[in-house]
Amino acid sequence: MKKIILLLVIAGTFYACQGQQNKEVAKKQKAIAINKTDEQWRSELTAEQFRVLREKGTEAPFSGEYNDHFENGKYVCAACGNILFGSDSKFKSDCGWPSFDKVIPGSVDYHHDNSYGMTRTEVTCAKCGGHLGHVFDDGPKETTGQRFCTNSVSVKFIPAGK
Ligand SMILES: [Zn+2]
Numbered sequence: 558m559k560k561i562i563l564l565l566v567i568a569g570t571f572y573a574c575q576g577q578q579n580k581e582v583a584k585k586q587k588a589i590a591i592n593k594t595d596e597q598w599r600s601e602l603t604a605e606q607f608r609v610l611r612e613k614g615t616e617a618p619f620s621g622e623y624n625d626h627f628e629n630g631k632y633v634c635a636a637c638g639n640i641l642f643g644s645d646s647k648f649k650s651d652c653g654w655p656s657f658d659k660v661i662p663g664s665v666d667y668h669h670d671n672s673y674g675m676t677r678t679e680v681t682c683a684k685c686g687g688h689l690g691h692v693f694d695d696g697p698k699e700t701t702g703q704r705f706c707t708n709s710v711s712v713k714f715i716p717a718g719k
Contacts, residue, residue, distance in 0.1 A: 591637050591685040602636060609708045610636050610687035613672075613679070618653025621709025626655070630716040632707075637685040639664055641712060642705070648697055650704055655712070657705040658696045665689065680705060687711060 593601075598611050608614040623632070627649075632642040641664045642657045650656035663683060670679040670691065677691045689711045696704035 589684065589686045593685075598636070603710075605710050606635055609710045610689075613688040614708075615690075616654070616708045616710050621654060623655040623709040623712065623714060624653065626709075626714065628714065628716060630714055630719070632657075632712040632714055634682040634685060634687055634689070635711055635713045636687040637682060638713075639682050639684040641665065641682065641689065642707075644714075644717075646705075648700075650696075650706075652704070652706060654690065655707045655709055656696070657707060658700045658703055660705060667692070680707070682711075 595611065599607055602610060605616070609616060627647060628644060630644050631640055632644070632647075632655075633640050640661050642660060646657040646659045648656055648658055660680075666681045666683050666686075668679040668681065670677045677693075680689045680692050681687060682689060688708075690705065690707040693704045693706060694702055696702050
């Protein structure tokens with residue numbers, strides 16, 4: 558009997574925490590400047606952009622347009638145009654996705670992500686909430702030590718001077 562009560566208490570605590578988390582997520586989503594319905598996003602994005610940006614998908618490694626792209630300019634959110642990375646922060650990581658060692662301050666939000674049995678930090682666009690990728694602490698030691706592992710499909714490159 559004691560065991561059953563204990564289990565109920567644990568389950569209750571778990572559900573209470575879940576509820577709290579959901580409330581926090583709801584609050585965060587309200588703060589996003591650009592809030593569109595899935596229908597609106599579907600009409601504006603390609604199917605692959607929608608899958609990655611809105612459904613938190615991941616493009617296949619070494620497949621993205623910007624994986625081996627090192628030109629002078631900036632990378633903006635493919636969904637809303639928010640400036641995310643300068644080309645000076647891009648480095649060759651050989652991980653299969655565009656990698657940056659820093660973001661434009663305030664341009665992204667961070668979220669705990671425990672999906673697929675991993676503990677990671679998800680990175681989303683601060684303006685539209687679009688999924689960009691994840692940040693890891695195995696970036697270049699001589700700069701920030703961070704690696705913003707980013708889907709090519711989530712960003713758009715704007716050459717310098719444009
Ligand atoms: Zn955005």
